[in-house]
Amino acid sequence: MKKRFFSVCLAALLTAVPLVSCGGANSEITNPVGTYTTEYAGTTLNVFNWGEYMSIGAEGSLDVNAAFEALTGIKVNYMNYDSNEAMYSKIKSEAVSYDILIPSDYMIARLISEDMLQPLDFSKIDNFHYIDEQYKNLYFDPDNTYSVPYNVGMVGMIYDTSVVEGTPDSWSLMWDAKYTDNILTFNNPRDTFAIAQFLLGIDINSENKADWDKAAEKLKEQNPVLQARVMDEVFNKMEAGNAAIAAYYAGDYLTMAETNPDLAFVYPKEGTNIFVDSVCVPKNAQNYDAAMLYINFLLEPEVALANAEYICYASPNTAVTENPDYELYQNEILYPAAEDMPFTEYFHDIAPEIRTYYEKLWEEILLADEG
Amino acid sequence: MKKKSLLQQAAGAPYIVWAALFIIIPLFIVVYYAFTDKTGAFTMDNIASLADYKETFLISFEYAFIASLICLAISYPFAYIMSRKGPAAQRIMMMLVMLPMWMNLLIRTYSWMNILERNGIINNILENFGMEPLKMIGTPGAVIFGMIYNYIPYMIIPIYNVMSKIEPSLLEAAEDLGSGSLSKLRRVILPLSMPGVISGFTMVFVPSVSTFYISQKLGGGKVMLIGDAIERQMQTSYNYNLGASLSLVLMVVILVSMVILNRFAGDDDLLI
Structure with missing residues (x-):
């Protein structure tokens, strides 16, 4: 649940000139572990996410969408919302269709009960094993069919x-x-x-x-x-x-x-x-197969690490939480010990x-x- | 009356299409939503539940009215002085009036948030002079100030436009016929500039009464105006029907108050 959209836009605007001269963002990952294909190259994937909720190349960090495009040839059309409710109003109006949504738990429960999501094809998401067991099969998706946890x-x-x-x-x-x-x-x-x-x-x-x-x-x-x-x-x-x-x-x-x-x-x-914000695919998605590749890509250790360090929220991805090089490794606020x-x-x-x-x-x- | 040529008719077409698509049809959609429920059946419930928003309406109108009056008090003398300057000075003054509007309303308001903060620029200056810091952000005063700051050009420009069209010879004639400066103002300048005052007042009042961004940012979420209520129905509550009925009533109330305002001005041709 990231609401910093506006102030960051403003800051970006005010510092636009120096930022530009800072030079190129990082737009490729070095060694993907998942399986990817260029079969869907040239198609477009519509991603609808919270503002400031993904590493998209600010200050030299990894540009996740550009890296995905470099790997698969799929063009990512990235759009933002600032609340679960605003996102819901937008997709409920059916004026637009998205391929990827990242709502919070209770909103996912509502979307499932209103039959607005479709099951994910986990055979194509081979990086899913990185998700910590405690974040699988959560109450809003008990059989873990519709969602993949993104942030906690x-x-x-x-x-x-x-x-x-x-x-x-x-x-x-x-x-x-x-x-x-x-x-x-x-x-x-x-x-x-x-x-x-x-x-x-x-x-x-x-x-x-x-x-x-x-x-x-x-x-x-x-x-x-x-x-x-x-x-x-x-x-x-x-x-x-x-x-x-x-x-x-x-x-x-x-x-x-x-x-x-x-x-x-x-x-x-x-x-x-x-709260857990998870990646979902709405019923009226136009590019389901590309969406599966994208979800798998978000689970890539390198991508998940860039996102976790950029967003500063707790990651459900064990490739991040068990990586000692992670800036927030064992941070006691994000990852309190059991006691x-x-x-x-x-x-x-x-x-x-x-x-x-x-x-x-x-x-x-x-x-x-x-x- | 001479029949309009084909060309004359065609010239008006783009605007008629525009107005139909983006003004008339959306208005009907607002009316439709206001009188239906979620299933699309006719209902008066939305209108009936507006009684809960009486205070919100009153506060919105009160703040917008105060902001418009203050704008008028500042703009009227300024517009007069500006209209009596030489052409070069007028151009520069007009540019200064317009200058803030080159920047987006959202950014201007966001900046004021920082200026009016407890540790903001104004309070820092006050503290340097050994004075107590003022509580500005999160007060009705800050919201009204935001309205004035953002919308004052809409008051100055129409008043200036009519003022600059007042013939200097009329003022000279008034003086020749024995008018003092007060009676010159009351009997010549004021009546002649009334159309500008009315349109300026309208142009400040209408956006002020329906604003939600200014009240959210400068009111610290503690001042709820009718625009906030509408925005919340649309964005958060997903209740387009109640949102539409609030908007509809707001439009009707604005319309009625503008008609009354024009009557007071004593000029029937001016109906908005």
Whole structure:
């Protein structure tokens, strides 16, 4: 779940001139281990992914799509979205067709239940054995027929040690009046509700409206201490010390800490959301065979390593996690040891009726904030 | 009346096709979605649920109105002064007005986010003078400021256009007939420039009332305008029907307020 699209575009724009002179990105891999063919050369593959969620040659890193094209002759048409829901709206409209999607767990569950995905041909994905056993057959795809895990992430609390006293370990910090105007939360309902739900010990996938009411009440109490609800703006704010506490994705903390070494990170004791973003092929894909080659290519040790180092999220690929040269090898935030592993829960796809209900509650929370 | 020649008719065709394809047909689609449910059956539920958005509508109109008024207060004297300058000065001033618009609205707004931040440029300057930092980002004031900054050229240009067409001889005549500067303004300049004021007001008010980007970035996600509500229905909730009915009502309310505005201006020919 990478939302840094805009700020990076902006940065790229501002630094466009020096970047160009930096010279060529890396656009070939040295020794592919999987089986590839040039049978589909000349065809086009439409890839629809989160913004900033693949190494595409910035700052001399590997350009995954160019390398795929060099190997197979298939032209990659690469497009981005900024939320699971925006992606869903787009494919549901059926105005466009894509060959590759990389949605999160609960969205994959919804796509499967609405019959919008097609089974993958694992006989053509010989690199699948690199996927760690613990990320196979996950709840949203129990027989592992529709998806191949791409990235794993968890939500946690980022805090500025120069402002926050002690070592916080609870989501209650996000309600602490001592830090009024210093606290940032998500600007989307599901992630925001989850924080209140973990704190109150409510199931984040509850189908009981009263549970959502309770969480909404708790979130309204938070309004007065909040500085802002943010997505990618969080980078700017935390890096420059404009806010001291934020809930965000663990991988993104690593990026922020590079700029602001005062930042620390914790998985709160009440538990947190874990997510897996996986590669899928929609029903109306036009180039299925090329999509299989592409999925196999994403699992290549060299490609997966470039992606893991660029995106900074945890990789489900053992060729990456067991490689001592990996920049984030055994990083304790991305890959906590079993005894440090927080209590985690996945988002599940929620009944449409509950979804409408909590979206309405969310608007009430926002309205209460303006009062 | 003389019949239009074939050529005259043909000359209008491209725009008629354009308007039909990109204005008229989409409007019908909005109306269709607003009065149907997900299965395509007729329903009034979407319109009925708009009652929940009353406050959001009120806040959006309030902010847009304040922004338009401030734009007017800044632009009116400026446009007058500009229209009385020599041609070279006018060109330079016009370029300065237009200059910010060469840069994309998104980038301009994103930059303001950093300027207004707690550790932003303004607060750094204040702190250097030993003053308390101000809370700017995430306040209604920041959102209204963003509207003014982004849309003020749309106010200046139409007012300047009508001002520059006011004959200097009219002003001289008013003076000859004994008008003081105040009565000259009230009885000559103001009535003659009214069309520019109305169109400027419209051009600032309409994008302000429907904005979502400015409120999201400068409001820190704490200010919800009607544009945000519509965007969320389309992008997040996948509820095109409710989104369409919100848009439809917004359009109708804007239309009605523009009609009223024009009535007040006392010029019936100006209907938008």
